[in-house]
Amino acid sequence: MRGELIDRAHDDYDRARQLYNGMVDKRPYLIARCANAADVISAVDYGRENDLLIAVRGGGHNGPGLGSCDGGLLIDLSAMNGVRVDPARRTVRAESGCTQGDVDHACHPFGLAVPAGIVSTTGIGGLTLGGGHGYLSRQHGLTIDNLIEADVVLADGSFVTASETQHAELFWGLRGGGGNFGVVTSFRYRAHPVGTVHAGPLFWDLADAREVIRWYRDFLPQAPEELCAFLGLKTVPSTEPFPPEIWGRKICALICCYNGPADEAEAAMRPIRTELPTPILDGVTDMPFPALQSLFDPLLPSGLQWYWKGDFVRELPDGAIDTHIEHAAKAPSELSLMHLYPIDGAVHRVGRDESAWHYRDATWSMVIAGIDPDPAGATALTDWARGYWEDVHPYSMGGAYVNFMMNEGQERIRATYGDNYDRLVEVKRTYDPTNLFRVNQNITP
Template sequence: MIARCADVADVIAAVNFGRDNRLAIAIRGGGHNGPGFGSVDDGLVIDLSMMRGVRVDPAKRTVRVGAGCTTGDVDHATHAFGLAIPFGVVSTTGVAGLTLSGGHGYLGRQYGLAIDNLIEADVVLTDGTFVVANTTDSPDLLWALRGGGGNFGVVTSFLFEAHPATTVYAGPIFWELKDAARIMRWYRDFQASAPDEFYAFLGLQTVPSGDPFPREHWGKKICVLLVSHNGVAADAEKAVNAVRAALPEPIIDFAGPIPYLALQDMFDGLYPKGLHWYWKGDFVKTLPDAAIDVHIEQAARVPSDASLMHLYPIDGSVHRKAEGETAWNCRDATWSMVIAGIGSDPGQAPALKQWAKNYWEAIHPFDLGGAYPNFMKDDEGEARIKATYGDNYQRLGKLKKKYDPGNLFRVNQNVRPMA
């Protein structure tokens, strides 16, 4: 059963109906959730995809965002004012799911996670009550929403702080896999001293077979750095040129000045709807040589051209928040890692899943205990969720007891009510 909601009144009616009929409730925002928590069998889907309004206040540099928006919806609206919110790296990502689990992206080292820029949220609670959560009203709920996922209610809109972002010096630079060990060792050291405005994520993957990639490199296993510098143009070019000078000659180099909007949707065409995905994640603090060896060994066994491993930086400004300041807890990690088995052939799904699991099992001993909730599947178990939230888990459990004592909102990375 699907309730397609056009406004808050519809959401209230849907929550009341689901609760009164004892239905499992899934909340669908942008529809980008890896484990499929935006749907549920024999239950009720509260579909927010029609609630896609975006209102920018350029004077205050704030943005009101409907819970059905994708990050692309918001980027389109904010770019006209030379502003952006620190969202993810694919524009089809839903704002709600991204934000409620933390939200990291290209501007994260400079301006923090999405939740670090969340000012306020409108929420429908389990009893159908509508509340506004900010630092004055329901501040404990705002704390929980800053990383605690969809455990506490249905968020119908968000208010964010926005930041300047117009033209960035950005793009992917590709090297053959034989150079990966050198690049990863350099990247490990670079990350510790990079200025906040310089973001670079590292990937082990395959050159796509299609334009704009040169045909002679199609299908090659590679190491890639996606660099992005959101600063003064001359400084940005100088910084990326220093990267070029420090590393071997790449086989492909697409980095240059582009609109921030173009950076945000750069990879949309590579990952259309309908692909089969299985992913595993971890928070990563250090990248020792032994871990680099494991990464390269496992990446060489990639089962499809679309499958990948990415390391996304979560340092810089992210580290300047105390671990207890938001529900999102792992403020001492350096990267958020995802291993994704991806393919278009349904028959390949078991191989994609097995590769991702094998890779994760091999590298996990080098990583921290938890993971970015959006990179966790639905088979992780309560121990992994506890590890993800660490010392914040007990507080989240008590807030779950306060705001959702019957665990109505449980189709998620679930935090159970605690006395």
């Protein structure tokens, strides 16, 4: 290997095995910090030949810690973080160890961006393979809708490129099917014109939440696709840059991003400012897109305690709204939250059988996350998130964004893929019949 092998006796072992979720502590037998695709092939071969459990880590943000394992081989892709932008073709080649911030940084000088998530420290590998949604989804679709091809190391150690014309069934499965089929070493994406956006947060006191959410459910589906606004029920963190007079207040928030003609930005935002109560904070302004992408990074460093649950949501009836507000008022920490991410617009223009992502008719992807730096609060976070989810789940569509799932069992995985599940099983049988890659939301062959 050109990269580094780290065993339990290595001075860097404890740092190298850390995951984003501080609630998860795993101790792999060996960490292969790969430098290139050849290293990945060597690592996969070694793991297979020695009958080791194999986990693959890019950014390490996976909630239940599926980017590592106990006693097995961790294939660490974080050193594979090269990005090449082709501004003429508006395409981006990114190695699978890149974070979203790496890709944003490389694309921004060319006035381009790849549709992805909302936290810049997220690894593009897991985000892409799970689907990928964020500020540009309404306008340009999911991350997988902008994936052109992927280079993949398969369970037998072979290396293939998957696209619409090569290994097309594998390419279909990679777009939403997670890490079930191999180790992706690089992705090639379509990029879109994105430079300065009119964006930022607006906060209302939780007392206004019912009015804000009812308005939002009617406004969003008919809003221009250049405007994304995700809804959050949160607590204002007691830290800068927030004004001290609102620290600790329970709030309803809209985090907005308008990516259209600059002279139309104010008009696009006008309904939010004229049809709703006056917010207690209005942080919407012009900013470079990478600044928006990294806006919340300081609040969410690695090592916090996390427990999350998700669902796809089509409608927000009054009963659901009341249930959300009831549980948001009981949030056990300042960082705990509920977000509704819009996935309509361009996402709806792709058929549910065109990729592994089944819920093409959902309006929102919901996540409930209990978050706190103190390990002593882990039980309270978990209980709050589970109880909240159990009460709002009856208003959902049944499945969830795979990247917002914990270890929830096979029935839940089936619900997430719906009618696409059986086809995913066939792809798994073709490309990983022995289930070598099973540290994931597993499709059992």
